[in-house]
Amino acid sequence: MSKTKSNPQTLSSVRNALRILKSFSTFEPTKRVSELAESLGLAKSTVSRLLATLASEGFVIKDEKTKAYKLGLSVLTLGGIVTNNFEIHKEAVPVLNKLVNDTGETAHLAILDGNDTIYIHKEECNHPVRILTHLGRRNPAYCTSSGKVLLAFSDRETVEQVIENGLVKHMPNTITDPDELRKELKKIREQGYAISTEELTEGTRSVAAPIRDYTGKVVCAVTVVGPIQRMHDHKIQEIAKKVVRAAEDASERLGYDKRYFRQLGK
Amino acid sequence: MSKTKSNPQTLSSVRNALRILKSFSTFEPTKRVSELAESLGLAKSTVSRLLATLASEGFVIKDEKTKAYKLGLSVLTLGGIVTNNFEIHKEAVPVLNKLVNDTGETAHLAILDGNDTIYIHKEECNHPVRILTHLGRRNPAYCTSSGKVLLAFSDRETVEQVIENGLVKHMPNTITDPDELRKELKKIREQGYAISTEELTEGTRSVAAPIRDYTGKVVCAVTVVGPIQRMHDHKIQEIAKKVVRAAEDASERLGYDKRYFRQLGK
DNA sequence: GAGGAAATTCCGCTATACGGAACAAATATG
DNA sequence: CATATTTGTTCCGTATAGCGGAATTTCCTC
Numbered sequence: 210m211s212k213t214k215s216n217p218q219t220l221s222s223v224r225n226a227l228r229i230l231k232s233f234s235t236f237e238p239t240k241r242v243s244e245l246a247e248s249l250g251l252a253k254s255t256v257s258r259l260l261a262t263l264a265s266e267g268f269v270i271k272d273e274k275t276k277a278y279k280l281g282l283s284v285l286t287l288g289g290i291v292t293n294n295f296e297i298h299k300e301a302v303p304v305l306n307k308l309v310n311d312t313g314e315t316a317h318l319a320i321l322d323g324n325d326t327i328y329i330h331k332e333e334c335n336h337p338v339r340i341l342t343h344l345g346r347r348n349p350a351y352c353t354s355s356g357k358v359l360l361a362f363s364d365r366e367t368v369e370q371v372i373e374n375g376l377v378k379h380m381p382n383t384i385t386d387p388d389e390l391r392k393e394l395k396k397i398r399e400q401g402y403a404i405s406t407e408e409l410t411e412g413t414r415s416v417a418a419p420i421r422d423y424t425g426k427v428v429c430a431v432t433v434v435g436p437i438q439r440m441h442d443h444k445i446q447e448i449a450k451k452v453v454r455a456a457e458d459a460s461e462r463l464g465y466d467k468r469y470f471r472q473l474g475k
Numbered sequence: 476m477s478k479t480k481s482n483p484q485t486l487s488s489v490r491n492a493l494r495i496l497k498s499f500s501t502f503e504p505t506k507r508v509s510e511l512a513e514s515l516g517l518a519k520s521t522v523s524r525l526l527a528t529l530a531s532e533g534f535v536i537k538d539e540k541t542k543a544y545k546l547g548l549s550v551l552t553l554g555g556i557v558t559n560n561f562e563i564h565k566e567a568v569p570v571l572n573k574l575v576n577d578t579g580e581t582a583h584l585a586i587l588d589g590n591d592t593i594y595i596h597k598e599e600c601n602h603p604v605r606i607l608t609h610l611g612r613r614n615p616a617y618c619t620s621s622g623k624v625l626l627a628f629s630d631r632e633t634v635e636q637v638i639e640n641g642l643v644k645h646m647p648n649t650i651t652d653p654d655e656l657r658k659e660l661k662k663i664r665e666q667g668y669a670i671s672t673e674e675l676t677e678g679t680r681s682v683a684a685p686i687r688d689y690t691g692k693v694v695c696a697v698t699v700v701g702p703i704q705r706m707h708d709h710k711i712q713e714i715a716k717k718v719v720r721a722a723e724d725a726s727e728r729l730g731y732d733k734r735y736f737r738q739l740g741k
Numbered sequence: 742g743a744g745g746a747a748a749t750t751c752c753g754c755t756a757t758a759c760g761g762a763a764c765a766a767a768t769a770t771g
Numbered sequence: 772c773a774t775a776t777t778t779g780t781t782c783c784g785t786a787t788a789g790c791g792g793a794a795t796t797t798c799c800t801c
Contacts, residue, residue: 220488221789243778253760254761280556520750521790
């Protein structure tokens with residue numbers, strides 16, 4: 210029964226239920242019994258029962274007509290609680306709002322989790338043409354602007370871990386050479402922001418800058434994402450400035466004292 | 476083992492795991508083993524194992540120092556997927572943005588789930604004094620403006636179901652008399668919006684209006700919430716107008732043709 | 742450094758969750 | 772329109788996984 214690495218003290222039925230939940234995505238928002246049975250290597254009867262249990266607690270919803278399942282509202286409620294737990298949130302949201310108004314593009318807050326960045330907040334712009342992202346969205350760190358910023362300001366091991374994990378070429382622009390990535394991170398540290406142009410997703414460009422807490426530690430990144438047409442080379446510097454400014458504002462609100470740390474020569 | 480009503484074909488271990496997840500709230504964002512064992516009526520060892528399993532899949536995070544558990548990032552990711560699934564979302568978010576700018580207060584989208592309203596979107600205002608709500612927040616329908624709007628435009632059975640479920644007095648202003656509630660809903664149908672003043676939470680007032688889809692069905696409510704000091708009697712009519720307008724805008728974007736339905740005499 | 746509380750691990754027993762088969766329902770096919 | 776096929780659910784016997792309680796470890800507290 211050990212598919213990935215079944216820790217000794219974990220319950221397989223529960224793990225299977227959680228795997229079912231995790232198998233949903235923006236691109237496959239509905240799932241059916243046999244599909245899941247296939248992909249998880251379980252009997253149809255087992256999946257059917259697991260789904261019934263998940264449904265009874267509101268974690269999935271069954272469309273009685275098509276017999277397809279989608280994620281339920283319990284999941285939404287829990288997500289909201291998580292969001293509320295991040296203190297960064299309270300301080301950074303107003304700043305993010307302003308940034309969206311100033312740039313006209315969608316902005317996010319992102320943190321690092323393992324080898325990925327995760328959007329912990331999203332502030333949508335009004336443009337009819339929008340990039341498809343969502344709260345909680347998980348992207349590989351090495352090929353997104355927010356991820357690169359967070360990596361640039363994290364310890365060596367984290368970076369090496371990401372490299373060891375493999376730099377997959379998603380797009381022509383994806384950085385796949387370890388040394389090139391290290392150089393890129395150095396550059397980001399120096400200039401104070403990161404840009405990513407079609408490194409993960411076609412047609413999109415993003416800019417990110419680090420938010421620091423009162424200890425000077427980078428805890429989060431602000432990032433603005435948009436279609437490359439609207440993120441022209443001649444506009445990108447302007448946007449970058451605004452992103453950096455927003456990040457500095459948010460940092461200040463978290464008690465970060467720029468001058469103090471400059472004095473320290475950091 | 477039948478605590479609430481254990482459907483024959485549901486798995487108790489999975490159900491217990493889900494119950495653990497659901498026991499987290501904004502007010503109790505962390506939980507400990509013995510606490511959960513007590514409240515769920517399970518052995519500490521059982522809870523410990525369930526939590527270990529939940530942690531291994533990122534649904535909870537254990538603070539190794541304090542041994543306290545909080546909800547994990549997997550939950551956030553799933554919540555984002557749910558959000559993205561609501562089509563109303565795409566259409567209503569720009570409208571909501573505008574509403575927040577116009578009123579200066581936090582706005583939500585809400586839907587009805589059983590006897591509760593659930594916020595499926597939240598657009599925060601910039602005021603330093605803010606109402607504590609969150610995405611996925613579940614509130615009783617009969618004592619919130621969004622809930623009352625949604626009830627006002629749903630079928631008789633739903634309303635009677637809510638009444639049967641009990642009208643608990645949360646505040647002096649809470650409507651607890653069934654007939655009074657029915658009268659209130661009638662009034663809401665006539666005027667096209669609902670107001671709730673300290674019916675559930677002290678110091679808050681909210682206004683809500685219905686969003687309709689192309690079939691004319693009320694699918695969702697827009698609501699603006701704020702502290703009563705900022706929602707003065709002499710300002711409330713103005714705010715209500717804006718909320719109704721926003722709801723109409725959103726309805727139009729969903730293909731609802733006001734004139735067509737007026738012709739029908741609806 | 743001892744005492745106590747809390748979490749985890751161990752262990753034996755039973756209940757339970759599993760897979761397979763049978764059944765039911767819905768969809769596709771001719 | 773009947774038949775074939777796919778898909779989901781229920782039933783059932785068995786093996787085992789998950790349960791509670793005790794033992795052990797860890798972590799505070801005094």
